[in-house]
Amino acid sequence: MVGYDDKKGMAPNHTCVSVVSTDDTFSNSPPRRKTWGNDSIKTESKWRNWRSWMKWKTHWNWNLHELWLRSWHITKVATWFIISMPFAKHTRRTQRQIHAFWMVVLTTILPMVILGMVAPMSTYPFGGVFADKVIGCGNQLSGTPQNSTITGIEKVFALDTKFGSLSFAQAKTVDIAWDVFVGRGVQLIAWWVAYTVFCDALLRAIERHPASFSIFQRIALEGPSLGSLWTLMKELWVAKCRWTKALFFYIFWSTAYVLLVPIVLGAMTGYDSTAIAWISLESDNNIFPVSMLEPTWVIEGTLNQTWAKPACADEKLYEKYSFMNSFRQGYCDCQLSNGTILPALDVSQRWTSVSYSRFYRYGRCSYDFPNNNQTWKTWDSSLNKYIFYPCNATVSVTIAGKTYDGQELNGSSGYCYNSVGYNDTSLEDKTRCLPDTAAQTYQWGFSTLMSGLFVFATAGWAISMYVLWQDAQINSTLVKEGYQMTPLRAAFLIVQVARRRTGLGGKQLIRAETKGLERELYGKDGLDKTDIAFGVFYENAEEGEARGKMDWETPVGGGGSGGGGSGGGDGGTAPCSPTVEEPMMRCSRSESSEEIQVISDEDLRERYRRGVEEARLAR
Structure with missing residues (x-):
């Protein structure tokens, strides 16, 4: 029951709560706490120590977990950013779109990450890739x-990254397996991608204007x-549309890339x-x-x-002496040659200590002076x-x-050869990398x-x-x-x-003369080449019918090899780019574009009868 105070605008003044429970109410329920504390609220201390329950995980596993969370977050942000871009609003989010996007990611980002890990370190990104190569051994x-x-x-x-023996x-x-499986395999994938993209781009170009039979x-x-x-190179000189020239130019170099991959x-x-x-x-x-x-x-x-x-002494003695001397300088007093005892603090801070700087001319400090009972620990x-x-404590060294x-x-540390010692400084930059003549092996690398x-x-x-796709x-x-x-x-x-x-x-096409077909289709010996127009992709194109109405425009004058046009125009005109719902770029074209659409049924039958008669006479 809740009570209100009228003077405070119906604000609750007091609250009465009545709780009635019986044994039957909770007879089938799991046991619960019977306190009024905030049992269901996670305290701040629990969230503050959220890493404590992950201590059982190994270090590398935790790093992978963080990397996965960051990668997932970056992927979501990148996906949202790409979807919100203007071109994405007009693109259907089909399975092909998803596969194409991730294929681009795998072929761009992943290889660069691997390259950055393999390449030498540099002050700027990928600088080690272009730096001079040092072939070590x-x-x-x-x-x-x-x-x-x-x-x-x-x-x-230069093979500066090599593996194995x-x-x-x-x-x-x-090396052969790499050339066959990796080289040809990557080329096969690149060929499939290029074929898909080029065909879609060619269909897009044919909607603008006819394409030649050869291309x-x-x-x-x-x-x-x-x-x-070779065909693309020739088409670059005869194409009259700048967009088509740019397309063929890109396809030319992209094809060259596919061929050069292996x-x-x-x-x-x-x-x-x-x-x-x-x-x-x-x-x-x-x-x-x-x-x-x-090493000595x-x-x-x-x-x-x-x-x-x-002279040469045992390397382990040097390690023992260096270990002991480094700790003694921080915990032990030492005595100079003039009898002065310096405290450990001055010795540990010898480069900044005024006392040590004043007495450094007396030589090295000695720790085995009489009554020295100090110790150091590790x-x-x-x-x-x-x-x-x-x-x-002392380290005894026996020499000669x-x-x-x-x-x-x-x-100091160095190397020994024929009982003569050589320190590291004297051997610097004196090595040469030459083949191992005793055990000849090979390494494979990049x-x-x-x-x-x-x-x-x-x-x-x-x-x-x-982008082209x-x-x-x-x-x-x-x-679409x-x-x-x-x-x-x-x-x-x-x-x-x-x-x-x-x-x-x-x-007849199977048995026809190859040179004659090439003259007709490729446009050799002064004949107009055969072009493929947009209307050939529609149903019943042979009878001049298309799926949906198509209005042909921009007639091309001049007499062709055929008779009346099949696109609904007047005789002697050729169909050009069809008018569709979306606007298309207008391009100049040759009169040879009429070769596909102007042949009437009568002309087709006449050519067929003439061909049959010629074949009969030839036999």
Whole structure:
């Protein structure tokens, strides 16, 4: 029951709640809490520690989880952005559209991500792809191996990313398998994509003005090939529409890309003999593998004496001394040669300490001075506890039968050969990468620069093909109606056009002279070439009927080879671009466009009878 106060505008003044429950009410219900706390509300502390319940997950698994969430969010935002663009509002969101979009993503973004991971680091994106290539060989010591930097045009083919240790037969097999399966496989996919896009673009162009028989044959029947390159080159000079010239120009270079795919994929990979690092310690040409050098503690002498030839000590002793000395400088006092004892704080901050700067001329501090009972500690993860060490501990080093204290020696890390020590600085930039003559193996790999050029070219090709395909999907009447060109349909259409142009039947076309057919269809020896117009794609085109009414406009004067027009116009005129619901670009065209539509039924029968008679006389 709720009570209201009239003076406060019907605001609730007091509330009475009556709760009545019986044993039967909750007899079949699960047990519940009997408190009035906010049991169903997640407290802020629970959300603050939301990572605690994920501690059981491994680090890499959590990173993948975050990556997946970010990728999903980016995908949703990108999808919304693309759908909201103007061209997307006029495009049906069919399954083909979804597949085409993700195909573009997989052929552009994914290869660039992989290229960025493989290419060397640089200050700007993909800068390592175009940088000079340094061909290393594993254990090459410090610096850059001699004659290992490749510049100029040679770096295009340099195999700077190599894998494996293969025999010659294995390397050759991998290289052949790459050329066959990857090279030809990628070309097959590119050919299928190009054929689909080119056919849709050709249908879009035919709706503007007729296309020649040869260009239709090359694109719709044969697909991207060397023959289509030659035909496209010729059509570029005779096309009278700038849009058509631009289309043929793009198809020309796109076809060239499809044909060059296996060549580029084969050129950017290869195999090379495995190289190892060789070195020459003296100024002569006596070289030997770097593997013959042994890591060591190079002792150049004592604090007061420099030896003629640096000696070699065990590398583990150097590691032990370096470990102990680094901790002692932070926890232990030391004594200078004049007897002054410096506190550990001054030693640990020796580069900024006034006391140490004043006494540095007295030489190295010693930790084994009398009555030094200090200790330092470090955490031992294997024992799960702190280990204490005395500050006056020493590391004994035996050289040429004489034992020294490690803090009395002057040395550094390096390599030993024939009992002579060489520090890292003296061996810098002295290695060479040469084949391993003892165990000849091969490596297979990529050229980063050529791979990058191929990835960039493929990304540009995929995006431009997607734009051309979308233009046909939005503006082509045939494509929007669901018409899809296939090689089989192209073959049927070519036969139909050839029969109407020549007046020959199917068997006669099969047995007809090839040169004569080429003259009729391709327009050789002064004859007008055969064109394929928009009306041939409609039903009952042979009888001049189309699905829906079509008004032919822009008559072309001049007498053709046929009689009256079949498009409803006057005799001696040829049908041009049909008027459809959507406006189409007007282009100039030749008078040969009348060859398809002006042949009447009487002319067709007369040509057929004449052909039969000629065949009978020929027998």
